[in-house]
Amino acid sequence: MKKIKAVYSLVPVLVFLLIWEIVVRLELVPGHFFFPPFSVVIQEFYHLTANGVLIDHFLSSLLRVLIGLSAGSIAGIVVGILMGYEEKIHKVAHPIFSLFYPIPALGWLPILMLWFGIGEILPIMIVFVCSFFPVLYNTVTGIKGINKNFVKAARSLGASEWKVLTTIVIPLALPNIFTGLRLEAGMAWRVIIAAEMVAIPTGIGALLMKAESLLRVDIIIVCLIVLAVMCLTFERFFLYIEHKLTHKWRQNAQY
Amino acid sequence: MPNIRLKNINNFICHDIDLNIRDKEFLVLWGATGTGKTTLLNIIAGLVEYEGSVLFDGIPVDKFPVYKRKVGYLFQSLVLFPHLNVRTNIAYGLRVQGKPESEVELRVNELLKLMGIKHLAGRFPKDLSGGEKQRVALARATAPSSEIMLLDEPLNSLDLHTAGYLRTEIHRLHRKLSVTTVYVTHCFEEAFTLADRVAVLNNGRIVRIGCPEDILKEINCRAIAEDGFYDCRQGNKNSAAQIKLKDGGVLCHLGGDR
Numbered sequence: 001m002k003k004i005k006a007v008y009s010l011v012p013v014l015v016f017l018l019i020w021e022i023v024v025r026l027e028l029v030p031g032h033f034f035f036p037p038f039s040v041v042i043q044e045f046y047h048l049t050a051n052g053v054l055i056d057h058f059l060s061s062l063l064r065v066l067i068g069l070s071a072g073s074i075a076g077i078v079v080g081i082l083m084g085y086e087e088k089i090h091k092v093a094h095p096i097f098s099l100f101y102p103i104p105a106l107g108w109l110p111i112l113m114l115w116f117g118i119g120e121i122l123p124i125m126i127v128f129v130c131s132f133f134p135v136l137y138n139t140v141t142g143i144k145g146i147n148k149n150f151v152k153a154a155r156s157l158g159a160s161e162w163k164v165l166t167t168i169v170i171p172l173a174l175p176n177i178f179t180g181l182r183l184e185a186g187m188a189w190r191v192i193i194a195a196e197m198v199a200i201p202t203g204i205g206a207l208l209m210k211a212e213s214l215l216r217v218d219i220i221i222v223c224l225i226v227l228a229v230m231c232l233t234f235e236r237f238f239l240y241i242e243h244k245l246t247h248k249w250r251q252n253a254q255y
Numbered sequence: 256m257p258n259i260r261l262k263n264i265n266n267f268i269c270h271d272i273d274l275n276i277r278d279k280e281f282l283v284l285w286g287a288t289g290t291g292k293t294t295l296l297n298i299i300a301g302l303v304e305y306e307g308s309v310l311f312d313g314i315p316v317d318k319f320p321v322y323k324r325k326v327g328y329l330f331q332s333l334v335l336f337p338h339l340n341v342r343t344n345i346a347y348g349l350r351v352q353g354k355p356e357s358e359v360e361l362r363v364n365e366l367l368k369l370m371g372i373k374h375l376a377g378r379f380p381k382d383l384s385g386g387e388k389q390r391v392a393l394a395r396a397t398a399p400s401s402e403i404m405l406l407d408e409p410l411n412s413l414d415l416h417t418a419g420y421l422r423t424e425i426h427r428l429h430r431k432l433s434v435t436t437v438y439v440t441h442c443f444e445e446a447f448t449l450a451d452r453v454a455v456l457n458n459g460r461i462v463r464i465g466c467p468e469d470i471l472k473e474i475n476c477r478a479i480a481e482d483g484f485y486d487c488r489q490g491n492k493n494s495a496a497q498i499k500l501k502d503g504g505v506l507c508h509l510g511g512d513r
Contacts, residue, residue, distance in 0.1 A: 155322050248379060
């Protein structure tokens with residue numbers, strides 16, 4: 001049944017691609033040069049993959065996203081747990097973080113460029129900042145939202161504070177933590193592209209800028225498709241992990 | 256099994272509580288909603304702040320964190336851990352106390368059998384009925400072989416049939432395990448059929464304490480009958496507004512509407 005549903009959800013995409021192909025081939029839109037048919041994009045995708053250009057740029061971006069997202073998420077979860085569980089830490093840290101939280105990740109770009117220079121650290125730091133705050137606040141919300149009676153019950157059964165935290169609080173906060181991770185996994189790809197477009201010579205963002213300067217719309221579309229697929233893949237990956245960890249016990253677990 | 260001594264306990268709800276709960280005794284704290292019964296249980300468990308002193312077997316435990324008091328606590332809302340199945344819920348107290356896995360398995364199997372819930376072992380709380388949850392919660396509270404059991408309205412949300420069955424189970428369990436038990440209820444029937452002694456609470460104070468027979472002697476039984484007080488399971492609206500004493504005084508107020 002799930003497979004049938006997945007096939008059905010592909011139908012609109014295939015129809016869209018078909019319309020795209022027909023509309024451009026029939027020259028129903030002006031400027032064929034600026035709007036290549038889908039088949040040309042696919043040819044270019046194959047060409048870029050075969051000569052290794054796309055893979056090199058993709059791997060550069062992927063590595064940065066993985067490092068930045070892992071570091072930002074781990075830091076966000078750790079600080080979030082401390083803030084959510086210890087009211088004293090929350091009272092001190094919340095006013096500070098709530099000042100930084102509203103700043104868009106790309107708003108940090110100029111100052112990070114000055115601090116870290118133009119190099120590998122810069123896009124990683126941008127992804128770090130992008131993932132840290134939302135994961136932090138989702139973790140805090142998850143932990144603070146836990147019914148306090150669960151904590152009381154665990155304590156009354158003989159659990160130390162550490163046991164309460166690791167066996168009750170964190171597992172019950174997982175759905176919220178994963179919401180943060182899922183949202184930011186997609187967002188990480190969006191900001192890395194922006195950082196690479198501005199300052200870095202490698203990565204999908206850099207390839208996009210090169211394609212733009214060469215007026216290669218087909219390559220631009222290839223990059224955008226890679227970006228869209230990666231955003232979706234990362235989001236689905238975290239949704240899958242969340243489902244695996246929590247669907248057995250959650251009342252309305254969805255996947 | 257320890258006796259429990261509460262010396263001059265005061266907090267935001269309970270006032271001037273002096274109580275001695277005997278070794279292996281089944282004491283029922285009886286009174287209307289909001290009279291401080293649950294708060295008194297929380298004081299014994301160390302879950303709320305208070306002034307005065309709580310002693311287990313003569314040893315003050317006021318400075319003990321909750322997990323060192325080692326009391327079995329069955330909460331009114333049961334609070335079964337939703338992410339653990341029945342087996343792991345029951346095993347939780349044993350595991351966090353570092354008991355060997357073989358001992359944990361043995362004890363959990365014993366309790367699953369004792370409570371008649373062996374077939375539920377792999378289920379999660381969301382898939383259990385009210386009565387099943389109640390039995391799992393009771394098994395979990397009992398599992399670590401605590402010397403003191405605190406039961407907070409354990410039959411509150413159950414239908415008459417299940418409540419009656421579980422009341423018998425609790426009675427049987429108390430006889431079998433011989434633990435000092437403090438049982439909170441607003442239900443007349445539960446209080447007077449289970450208790451060795453009943454402590455009646457009103458406005459955060461213990462207004463009467465004694466064996467059920469002695470308490471009943473003081474109560475105007477006609478008033479109870481007229482008010483349909485035995486039908487405690489129909490909810491506060493239909494239960495008695497007050498328990499009157501034979502001398503015309505009022506023992507305690509029950510129910511919110513009358």
